[in-house]
Amino acid sequence: MMRENILRLAGLVVIIGLSIFLFKTGYQVIGGALHLMTVVYLLWGTLNPQSRWFGPIQTQTENDQVWLTFDDGPDLRDTPKLLELLKAYRVKATFFVVGEKAEKHPALIRQIHEQGHQIGNHTWSHPQSTFWCAGPWRTYREIVKCQHAVEQIIGVAPRVFRAPVGHSNFFVHAVLRKLNVQLVGWSSRGFDGVSQDTDQVLKRIKASLKPGGILLVHENSEIAVDVAQAVLD
Ligand SMILES: [Zn+2]
The missing domain is CATH 3.20.20.370 (Glycoside hydrolase/deacetylase)
Known part of the structure; x- marks a missing residue:
């Protein structure tokens, strides 16, 4: 569990680092867009109760029963x-x-x-x-x-x-x-x-x-x- 979380965090740090690197080396548009996409991904995946971006969620039963x-x-x-x-x-x-x-x-x-x-x-x-x-x-x-x-x-x-x-x-x-x-x-x-x-x-x-x-x-x-x-x- 911890390994998976560490990998997720590391991946995130790499992407944010890359966006900052691009931004500072003259690729402001690509760097800024990558940064924005990361923020949107994190916020939407977290705050939208039905989001499956980070993993599975059940929102329906398997039959017609409520x-x-x-x-x-x-x-x-x-x-x-x-x-x-x-x-x-x-x-x-x-x-x-x-x-x-x-x-x-x-x-x-x-x-x-x-x-x-x-x-x-x-x-x-x-x-x-x-x-x-x-x-x-x-x-x-x-x-x-x-x-x-x-x-x-x-x-x-x-x-x-x-x-x-x-x-x-x-x-x-x-x-x-x-x-x-x-x-x-x-x-x-x-x-x-x-x-x-x-x-x-x-x-x-x-x-x-x-x-x-x-x-x-x-x-x-x-x-x-x-x-x-x-x-x-
Ligand atoms: Zn509650």
Whole structure:
């Protein structure tokens, strides 16, 4: 994993070095263009949640069924209600949990697992504004610490990972490959983390949700349970 990341970093340094060399030796246009392309490549690959530039990401299921996923839990208020709903509708979902919350509420993690739902990794501390620019070691720590937290509680480590706000940086894929964990995105969301208007959120979900889609709903968002209820209806 580290070797792969070092090679990636070395490749990047060589390309940036080459662009500076070209720029300084009279090839300003080619050097500038190469530099710009490198920056665009890094930013687009990191900030676009659906980008496959750095590695594979799942954004569809393999059949026509919708995959229901809940991010940012476990949550003392929402998780039990969501579990009750899922039980009533006999639907299985995936909970992408934050490691430090999981450690705080192990009973909720056990409950999710015992009811047959999947638990995914959503980093240790959910550093949503800085994960995109995290270096290789911080990226590794954020992912591995959450794996260990979940494994400590239920005996098995997550097999799926979702990046905070979908920003999977340059180094995420090498860590996931080493841990044999799949990166999962989404095809539909209602921006329920931003808007607390259930109707608006449902409208956005309805417009984007298709057979085989992956739906993202956030726990701890005031309207999580209402949204889940409406979607299941
Ligand atoms: Zn999140």
